[in-house]
Amino acid sequence: MNPERILLSSPHMGGTEQEYIAQAFQDNWIAPAGPHIDLFEKRLAAFFNEKVEVAALQSGTSAIHLGLQLLGVKKGDVVLCQSLTFVASVNPVLYLGATPIFIGSEKSTWNMCPIALEAAIQDSLRKGISPKVILVVHLYGMPAKMNEILALSKQYNIPILEDSAEALGSTYHGKYCGVFGAFGVLSFNGNKIITTSGGGALVTHSESDKKQAVFLATQAKEEATHYEHTQMGYNYRMSNIAASIGLGQLEVLQNHVQLRRQNHVFYQQIFDEISGITLFQEPDATFVSNHWLNVILLNSFEEREALRLHLERYNIESRPVWKPMHLQPLFQDALYFGDGLAAELFDTGLCLPSGSNLFSEDLNRVKAALELFFNNCDL
Numbered sequence: 001m002n003p004e005r006i007l008l009s010s011p012h013m014g015g016t017e018q019e020y021i022a023q024a025f026q027d028n029w030i031a032p033a034g035p036h037i038d039l040f041e042k043r044l045a046a047f048f049n050e051k052v053e054v055a056a057l058q059s060g061t062s063a064i065h066l067g068l069q070l071l072g073v074k075k076g077d078v079v080l081c082q083s084l085t086f087v088a089s090v091n092p093v094l095y096l097g098a099t100p101i102f103i104g105s106e107k108s109t110w111n112m113c114p115i116a117l118e119a120a121i122q123d124s125l126r127k128g129i130s131p132k133v134i135l136v137v138h139l140y141g142m143p144a145k146m147n148e149i150l151a152l153s154k155q156y157n158i159p160i161l162e163d164s165a166e167a168l169g170s171t172y173h174g175k176y177c178g179v180f181g182a183f184g185v186l187s188f189n190g191n192k193i194i195t196t197s198g199g200g201a202l203v204t205h206s207e208s209d210k211k212q213a214v215f216l217a218t219q220a221k222e223e224a225t226h227y228e229h230t231q232m233g234y235n236y237r238m239s240n241i242a243a244s245i246g247l248g249q250l251e252v253l254q255n256h257v258q259l260r261r262q263n264h265v266f267y268q269q270i271f272d273e274i275s276g277i278t279l280f281q282e283p284d285a286t287f288v289s290n291h292w293l294n295v296i297l298l299n300s301f302e303e304r305e306a307l308r309l310h311l312e313r314y315n316i317e318s319r320p321v322w323k324p325m326h327l328q329p330l331f332q333d334a335l336y337f338g339d340g341l342a343a344e345l346f347d348t349g350l351c352l353p354s355g356s357n358l359f360s361e362d363l364n365r366v367k368a369a370l371e372l373f374f375n376n377c378d379l
């Protein structure tokens with residue numbers, strides 16, 4: 001008998017989502033407009049403990065697209081992008097006809113390396129190109145080295161778009177990820193910290209930026225009864241039903257973060273006992289990751305594949321670390337500044353089940369399968 005599949009990260013309902021949905025049905029707000037969208041934005045903005053505004057959108061990808069556009073990215077522009085990420089971070093650069101230049105990872109956070117970033121900026125400037133945006137990612141919930149990256153952003157006057165899709169609830173020097181850049185990006189896809197069944201948001205620092213994002217997300221309709229247009233817009237607004245799910249999810253957001261952090265402690269205890277395997281962790285207490293996914297580094301590509309297939313036999317999902325963008329065929333012509341670390345993380349890194357809805361039986365199954373693998377390896 002095959003036991004039920006244990007997933008990396010699956011939707012985890014809090015319990016009140018259906019009440020909000022029922023309310024939306026009752027009021028007939030089954031549309032990409034309605035009171036739950038506004039309420040979701042208000043409550044989400046309040047979560048950050050900072051003066052921010054939130055524009056609720058259909059996806060994190062659409063938030064990146066709008067963020068880049070609001071930062072003035074146009075055809076032919078250059079965007080400095082973290083290479084080690086999910087493709088959704090970079091596809092919107094292509095939507096706008098801009099060119100990504102990829103930046104490698106640094107050891108302690110696996111995120112954008114400030115030294116490689118500065119090398120890329122200087123190389124561009126030497127060629128007479130002023131990069132338009134720095135697109136940094138908090139991968140797997142781990143905050144990037146924002147102090148260093150913010151300093152470069154200031155020094156060279158290049159704004160930051162902060163892809164916080166995996167890092168809702170993570171903090172860096174006591175501040176929530178998503179508030180550091182000119183714009184922050186959140187995702188509420190089914191596998192993220194909270195889900196709206198598909199959704200995202202742009203975090204802004206002014207009401208006018210938020211209004212502009214919503215304007216572009218609703219077909220750029222000017223004030224006129226007949227629908228007047230002076231700009232190209234998009235159909236990117238979150239639906240009132242998705243926002244209803246989001247309202248229920250916000251009630252359990254902190255709890256989900258705590259549960260994921262507990263999963264991390266669970267893996268710490270396992271890998272403390274297994275020599276040679278590194279569990280990805282915060283470099284120091286100024287970084288607090290939500291541990292969206294727990295990741296381990298094995299000793300080789302072969303060992304990583306062997307463990308992945310071993311877990312598969314026990315119906316446990318695991319997945320290699322993101323394949324860096326500079327190694328993707330889609331971006332074969334792009335420039336890359338960085339060393340081999342991102343490629344090495346891809347070769348030897350494996351993401352393990354990390355959902356906030358894992359029961360102790362699930363975790364015990366994962367533990368048993370891991371121990372079986374590593375005990376046999378020692379023989």
Ligand SMILES: *Cc1c(COP(=O)(O)O)cnc(C)c1O
Pocket residue numbers: 058059060061062085086088089137163165166186187188189198199200
């Ligand atoms: C999930 C994700 C996105 C995109 O979010 P969607 O809501 O799926 O469009 C962007 N960047 C990163 C790093 C992600 O993990």
